[in-house]
Amino acid sequence: MNEFVLALAVNGLVWGLIIALIALGLSIIFGLLDVINMAHGDFFMLGTVGGLAIAVSTGSFWLALLIVPLIGLLLGAAIEWLVIRPTLRQASLTIVTTFGLSMIIQETVRATYGPQPRRMAAPIDGTIPLFGIDYDLYRIAAAIFSALCLAAFFLFLNRTKIGTWIRAVRHDPETATSLGIPVAQITAFTFALGTAMALLGGVIAAPITTVEFRTGIDILPFCFMAVIIGGLGNLQGTVAAAIMLAVLEGLVTSVVDPTTARIASLAFMSAVLLLRPHGLFSGATR
Amino acid sequence: MTAARARLICLIVFAAALLAVPHVLPAFGATFWVNIVAEILIWSLLAASVNLLLGFTGLLSFGQALYFGFGMYGVALSINNWDVGFLPALLIGIAAASAMALATGIFAVRLTWHYFAIITVVFSLIFYFAAMSTKWLTGGDDGMSFSPPPVLEIGDFSLTLADTTTQYYVILAVVAVAFAVKALIVNSPLGLSFKAVRENHRRAALIGINVFRTRLVAFVIAGALAGTSGALFAFFGRYASASYMFYHVSGEAVVWAVVGGSGALLGPLFGAGSLIIFREIASNFWENYLLAVGAITILVVMFAPRGIAGAWNDMLQALTTRSGHASDTVADTAPAVRNNALPEER
Numbered sequence: 064m065n066e067f068v069l070a071l072a073v074n075g076l077v078w079g080l081i082i083a084l085i086a087l088g089l090s091i092i093f094g095l096l097d098v099i100n101m102a103h104g105d106f107f108m109l110g111t112v113g114g115l116a117i118a119v120s121t122g123s124f125w126l127a128l129l130i131v132p133l134i135g136l137l138l139g140a141a142i143e144w145l146v147i148r149p150t151l152r153q154a155s156l157t158i159v160t161t162f163g164l165s166m167i168i169q170e171t172v173r174a175t176y177g178p179q180p181r182r183m184a185a186p187i188d189g190t191i192p193l194f195g196i197d198y199d200l201y202r203i204a205a206a207i208f209s210a211l212c213l214a215a216f217f218l219f220l221n222r223t224k225i226g227t228w229i230r231a232v233r234h235d236p237e238t239a240t241s242l243g244i245p246v247a248q249i250t251a252f253t254f255a256l257g258t259a260m261a262l263l264g265g266v267i268a269a270p271i272t273t274v275e276f277r278t279g280i281d282i283l284p285f286c287f288m289a290v291i292i293g294g295l296g297n298l299q300g301t302v303a304a305a306i307m308l309a310v311l312e313g314l315v316t317s318v319v320d321p322t323t324a325r326i327a328s329l330a331f332m333s334a335v336l337l338l339r340p341h342g343l344f345s346g347a348t349r
Numbered sequence: 350m351t352a353a354r355a356r357l358i359c360l361i362v363f364a365a366a367l368l369a370v371p372h373v374l375p376a377f378g379a380t381f382w383v384n385i386v387a388e389i390l391i392w393s394l395l396a397a398s399v400n401l402l403l404g405f406t407g408l409l410s411f412g413q414a415l416y417f418g419f420g421m422y423g424v425a426l427s428i429n430n431w432d433v434g435f436l437p438a439l440l441i442g443i444a445a446a447s448a449m450a451l452a453t454g455i456f457a458v459r460l461t462w463h464y465f466a467i468i469t470v471v472f473s474l475i476f477y478f479a480a481m482s483t484k485w486l487t488g489g490d491d492g493m494s495f496s497p498p499p500v501l502e503i504g505d506f507s508l509t510l511a512d513t514t515t516q517y518y519v520i521l522a523v524v525a526v527a528f529a530v531k532a533l534i535v536n537s538p539l540g541l542s543f544k545a546v547r548e549n550h551r552r553a554a555l556i557g558i559n560v561f562r563t564r565l566v567a568f569v570i571a572g573a574l575a576g577t578s579g580a581l582f583a584f585f586g587r588y589a590s591a592s593y594m595f596y597h598v599s600g601e602a603v604v605w606a607v608v609g610g611s612g613a614l615l616g617p618l619f620g621a622g623s624l625i626i627f628r629e630i631a632s633n634f635w636e637n638y639l640l641a642v643g644a645i646t647i648l649v650v651m652f653a654p655r656g657i658a659g660a661w662n663d664m665l666q667a668l669t670t671r672s673g674h675a676s677d678t679v680a681d682t683a684p685a686v687r688n689n690a691l692p693e694e695r
Contacts, residue, residue, distance in 0.1 A: 163646030
């Protein structure tokens with residue numbers, strides 16, 4: 064029994080690392096653009112669908128893992144230019160525009176890819192014994208790869224010129240402009256990067272989830288929970304909260320049903336929103 | 350002719366057209382459309398609840414489906430368990446939604462903008478999941494059906510919802526009363542304090558308006574409107590289902606409110622009306638009509654942030670001023686959303 068609980072915790076950790084990647088995309092978009100992106104779950108869904116489509120047509124999952132995030136970058140840049148920038152003046156209404164965007168993405172996928180849910184074969188076969196059960200090797204690989212991507216993201220943000228610019232624009236766009244930082248391009252790039260991270264998370268998750276046009280609807284509330292509990296705009300907090308939430312939900316589901324676990328995390332999130340609106344880790348570095 | 354008089358004439362024509370619907374449409378062989386218009390009237394109340402918060406109080410709620418759901422279940426549960434009549438069931442539905450709006454509003458209206466939008470979604474999600482998992486009470490996804498009691502029964506005479514025309518007029522009457530109440534509130538001193546809070550909550554607080562209480566009152570009234578909508582929809586469909594509490598229903602209401610014009614009283618009716626009519630026509634031959642709905646939503650926010658009602662008022666204004674008379678009234682449509690509201694709130 065105890066071992067079964069540990070396996071659930073590991074499962075939560077795997078999901079938590081993937082979700083952290085997606086939620087981080089949501090968090091940088093919010094932090095820089097003040098946009099609540101209701102279409103972020105659908106970006107993730109595009110990643111799963113695109114990953115499956117490319118893996119099937121080229122026969123290589125690893126190629127999909129490379130191509131899909133690049134598509135995400137281009138798509139994000141295009142969407143930022145077409146939809147987000149013109150409505151950025153009315154920051155609150157971007158919730159409405161991204162909701163419209165979400166409808167467009169879902170319907171486009173339903174029209175082209177079809178409404179039926181599909182499953183994707185894992186690119187790494189085999190299982191390893193873990194706490195008494197046979198655990199999919201791919202899930203372990205997915206967790207490690209997600210962790211590497213998270214590390215790469217923070218290295219990029221803290222150690223490169225563009226990363227420094229992103230942090231500067233987040234901190235104070237006006238000063239950044241006066242220092243000669245191309246704020247408009249950095250803003251567009253940040254949105255594109257956030258989109259690409261959601262698509263990347265989608266490809267990684269494609270073999271362990273169902274692939275269909277509705278996949279994003281379930282993932283969106285979870286990403287929001289991670290972003291809120293971690294603190295809106297607090298990137299490390301988002302990662303910590305995503306992992307913590309997924310592990311806790313994994314553990315709680317060993318006692319109660321998943322819906323109750325979800326209700327508990329949502330209630331926890333409301334408490335954080337009301338009592339500590341800057342997140343659970345607001346005392347830590349921002 | 351002044352713009353105000355032109356607007357009054359348009360309103361009378363519009364009301365007459367709504368009254369004529371069950372007699373005119375069947376004459377053209379479009380009996381089916383009577384129910385569509387009834388459905389538009391019901392959903393426009395849900396859009397009106399978003400409209401009251403967004404357009405008149407400056408709060409964007411993404412969780413009005415919760416109060417819609419409470420209106421539905423108030424009706425379904427009270428009829429199934431206590432065998433009550435039409436009017437008590439309707440009132441129980443509205444009361445349940447208002448009570449829920451009060452209980453959640455006490456927390457929600459402490460936050461604004463992004464935070465308010467998120468916490469309203471979260472509250473609605475909590476109760477959506479709760480309703481989905483308490484199947485014994487709510488029927489979950491499948492919902493629960495009931496047989497609606499007669500609307501009025503005096504001796505042998507009885508009015509029932511089984512007759513499409515009667516059902517239409519009952520819905521029209523309730524919706525008209527709800528819109529009239531909303532108009533009275535918006536034009537009362539209370540409505541002015543809503544607008545004061547929307548424009549600048551610090552100044553509003555300085556002249557003695559209790560900002561928290563004003564927002565809470567607006568939130569409860571909006572909950573009551575959403576509850577009325579849900580109660581009517583339960584009577585209309587003869588069932589209640591937890592699936593109507595999902596955030597997509599709230600999102601749809603926001604889309605209707607914004608497309609219709611979030612600062613105008615009748616905006617929700619235009620928004621829900623045009624998009625539902627579009628759905629009914631387009632879905633016959635185009636499965637993916639939602640693509641167009643998404644595009645329309647984005648284009649309206651970009652190019653006509655005051656929505657259909659805003660464009661209509663501008664047109665009336667232009668037409669009536671061109672005819673030689675200086676207009677004496679300014680259309681009371683408020684700017685859809687203030688650009689400066691966000692930075693100020695943070």
